[in-house]
Amino acid sequence: MQHPLQDIAAQQPPFDPADAPVEAVLARGGRALRMSWADGSSAAAPAETLRLRCRCAWCTRARVDGRFPDAFADAAITAVEPMGGYAVHLTFADGHDRGIFPWTYLRSLAREASPPAQAA
Numbered sequence: 604m605q606h607p608l609q610d611i612a613a614q615q616p617p618f619d620p621a622d623a624p625v626e627a628v629l630a631r632g633g634r635a636l637r638m639s640w641a642d643g644s645s646a647a648a649p650a651e652t653l654r655l656r657c658r659c660a661w662c663t664r665a666r667v668d669g670r671f672p673d674a675f676a677d678a679a680i681t682a683v684e685p686m687g688g689y690a691v692h693l694t695f696a697d698g699h700d701r702g703i704f705p706w707t708y709l710r711s712l713a714r715e716a717s718p719p720a721q722a723a
């Protein structure tokens with residue numbers, strides 16, 4: 604007989620605890636979120652990228668309706684609030700504050716924006 608909680612856990616998106624950074628700080632006046640991980644790597648995700656890639660219900664709906672902007676030239680992050688260890692809630696300077704960004708997603712966006720330097 605299976606435990607019902609195990610079924611629920613199996614349905615959660617995969618989360619590698621190593622994706623949660625040891626440090627996450629705003630850089631360039633909120634225009635980037637710089638993260639450092641326990642393995643010694645670090646990368647910065649531009650605020651505009653995060654604003655463009657927000658996956659909240661509002662942004663998802665706006666994309667479906669074709670009214671989501673192509674760019675956020677002045678995008679900046681004004682608040683970073685940890686959410687239960689697996690994600691952060693970001694507030695943007697334009698007032699948008701619905702985005703929950705899992706660390707795994709943030710790490711992939713940051714790596715996309717700043718690929719790790721080749722080892723010498």
Ligand SMILES: [Zn+2]
Nearest residue numbers: 657659662702
């Ligand atoms: Zn959003």
